[in-house]
Every structure is written in structure tokens, then in C-alpha cells.
Amino acid sequence: MSRVLELDRISAGYGETEILHGVDLHVDKGEIVVIVGPNGAGKSTAMKAVFGLLNITRGQIRLASEEITNTPPQKVVTKGVAYVPQSANVFVSLSVEENLEMGAYVSNEDPAPRIGEIYELFPPLREKWRQPAGSLSGGQRQMVAMGKALMLHPKILLLDEPTAGLSPKYRGEIFQIVKDINAAGATILMVEQNAKQALAIAHRGYVLVDGANRHTGTGAGLIADEEVARMFLGGGRA
């Protein structure tokens, strides 16, 4: 398996505040990798670091074998990384179809054929193509956000808590979608609060605590790990 993304002892933060202290992480082609951990552990921060959204003070980030440490977001997009933020991840006043078109902004090719493929992947969007994305349900908005991110066949898709704020019913649906788009060929790095469900569909997972690696293993392995279970999976949340 070829390595798509590698974080090599990354330290990063906002301004003076360091949040990540030497985090190691990698994603291989075709994998779903999940980052879990308590609030404030730096899960989303790790993802934002990949996307050039904060200052990396030490370490290296490599996409395939190219170094992309501290590359600005607009450049990272053209290199084949797509990022779906946790909230406000669709253009609410643009139609579903226009959102998808914007996903292909950096390309000069006609986006229409790819939009057709995205509709195959997310059938509910086809009927609602003319509606403003803001008028859609939470689950369908996530479909738009993911569809938009998939427009240019990214090497890796970064999902920041895709089920945040969704009801349990939609949560299951979103995890199923993540599985489906992975099966369709997308490599995915995902941050999730609903750790158990997320790990259940993941090939591998990382547990971050206080901005550093705590546990690493296969999705099933982490679910089975007693300490991990006690720390994050208990309490009947998932």
C-alpha cells in the first residue's frame, strides 16, 4: 500500500499556543483512518495543520512523497487534499449544483460529468439540485459538503466531525456514506466524537490526548482495547 499522507512529529498551534506536541500519523491509499480523543485533545487541530490552516512549528507533513508543511489552503486544494469543515461547510445561498461546481473551482474542465457521478453516489441530491443548500436537512447538507469535496477526485478527504450535531438516525447514515465513498475509492482521514461508531468503520485509528499520540491500532483493535474503551467509549454515548 502506498502512503498518501504522513504527519511526522508535528508540533503546531495558534500563535504562541502550541496544541500539538509531536504528533505522528499516516494514512495509506484506500484507508479510512479515524482520530478520536477527548475534547481539546487537538483532533481537529491535527487536521487543520494538514490543510495549512495553522502554523506548524516543528515536523513535516508529506502528501504522497511531496512535502506540504505550511502550504496555504488554496495550494493544498490543488495538490489533491479536500477538507470538509465541521460546520458551515456548504454555501447556503448557492444551489446544490452550484456548490458542487465550486468544488471543482480549481479545475478548468467541465464539471458536469463529475456532478453526474456525485448524484449517483448521493441520489437525494439529484432531486434537489436547484435548491439552495441552506434549505436542506443536516444529513443532506453533509452529502453536499462531501460531494463538493469529492469533485476533483482528491488523493485524500479530510472530514472534521461529519456527524456533529446530527441525530442518531442521520449519524448512522453519514457513517454509511463515509464507508460507501471509501469503497468507491476515496482515502479518508476523519475526526470523530462518536468514537465507537467511527472506529467500527475505520481501518485504523489514532487516539490523541493532550496534543500527543496515546494509542494507535486497527479500528476493531481500539474498540477492544480496555483503556480506550474506559476512556472514550463508555458512558453509552456511541
Place this chain on the structure above:
Amino acid sequence: MMMEFLNFYLIPGVVLGCIYALGAIGISLTFGILRFSNFAHGDTMTLGVYITLSLIHLTGLHPLAVAPVAMAITAVLVLGMDRAFFKPFRQSPTIMMVIASFGLMLMIRSVIQFFWGVQLQALQTGIARPWVLLDSFRILPKHVLIIGATAVLMMAVHLLLTRTKIGKAMRATSDNPELAALTGIDTEQVIRATWIMGASLAVAAGVFLGLDTHVETMMGFKLLLPMFAAAILGGIGKPYGAVAGGLVIGIAEELSAYPWIGTVPLLPPGYKAGVAFAIMVAMLIWRPQGLFRGRQF
């Protein structure tokens, strides 16, 4: 009575509304995309009108024939101003850009006054006779021209915003600038397009105002308040809202002087400007997101 209402209140209201609407699109888009209130917008308009005036003197053509050239020249000048005055503040707090725009506003006006003088001027001379239809419906040819040209410009704006890639990117950026950057939209390209569009429409609005009344160095500044009121009414960052807001404010201002009760004007015409102000204050208090749910101030 009905015809008097149409001829002397509603038609002038629509004309004024067209002018406000064209000006407000630029204010609204600048706020949505660059995220600051551009106080220099009014004086950009004035600058374009004076360039039009010079072009008329130079060529002897009709104002509307030379207006597109003036729009293009002004757009280029505004791009230069963006480079010099706003680009250095892109990452700074909004207030820096607002203050920069305030300074720029004073500078543009001084330059205009220096080169063109402060006396009243006219884009067109001679007396305009209204067309009379159906015995008593009277409309000035220039009003037909202004309403017609505004309709054409609005249609062009609509097509640009909904059919072209850059137009969609402008709407996307106005909707959510952070997401636009994460999506890979070239923000600087969108900003340039915004300036070009805003400046061109402002110049068009100014030329229409000059045709309707006269040309003077404070004309753009005086329009700033109703244009902001229109942008707020329509919801900041919503170009269509700005159009609706402009029409509402223009018509409301003119209708406020109509003798709704008895035979005297409801409001003395001198208070017209207060109508826009009152609407703006009321919106900011009760519905700051505007009629069309734009961004809040």
C-alpha cells in the same frame, strides 16, 4: 389624482430606486466579500461621473454612449486604489479597512474638486419635454432611459452572478469567505471582480443621477446613506436584496412627500433623506439581517 401620483411620485421614486439599487449592489458585495463598509463607494461614483463629463466634452457624444468607457476607467482606478489602500489591510481588523476607505473617500473628493472645480455642472443641456401617453401619463425620456438601462444592467449582473464561474465564486465568497478559501476559490480574483462590478455599477448609478439632476462633487457622498440603507434593508452581502432595498428606499423617499392625508405632503420634501435613515435605523434594531437574511453588521 391617480395620474399625479404616478407622474410625480411613483415614477421619480422608481428612478431614484434604480439609482440606489445600482449603487447598493457594490456596497453589499464589498461588505460580503471584503467584509468592510466602503465609505469611498459614493466618491468612486462621483469620480466616474466627472470622468463621464470630461468624455462628453471630449467627444460630444450622449452621456450613456461614453458611460461604459467611464465605467471601465473608474474600474481600473479602483483596482489601483485597492492595491494601494486596501490590500495591505486584508488580514487586519475590519476597522482598518473602514478607516482606510474613509480616508480614501476624502482624497478622491479633493482630487475631483481640484481638477474639475466645485461648481454645479450638467451632463446634458437643454429642456427635456416629457412624453405624454394616454392623455395624462407623462414620463420624461431620460426617466425611460434610466429605468431601461438599469433593467439591462440588472439583467447583466444577474447573468454574471448565476451563469459564470467567477459570478458563482463571488456569491460563494460572499456567502462564506472561509469556506471559499478552503474550497480553493482564488479570493484575490474574486475581490478584483467585486471591485470592477461595484465600481462600474456605481458609475452607472452616478451618471443616471447626473442625468436626472445635475453633477456636483458631493453627489456620491450624499448617496452613501441611502445606498447603505438599501444594502442593509436587502441583507448585507445579498446583491438581489440590495436591488430590492434600493427600490424600496427610493420609492419610499418619494412617496413620503405625497399628500396621503389631506392636501399637504405627508413629510416636507426636505425630510426625504430622513426616510432612508429611519428605515436603516429601524432595520438595524429589529431585523439586522435584512429582509433577505444577509450577514449581520
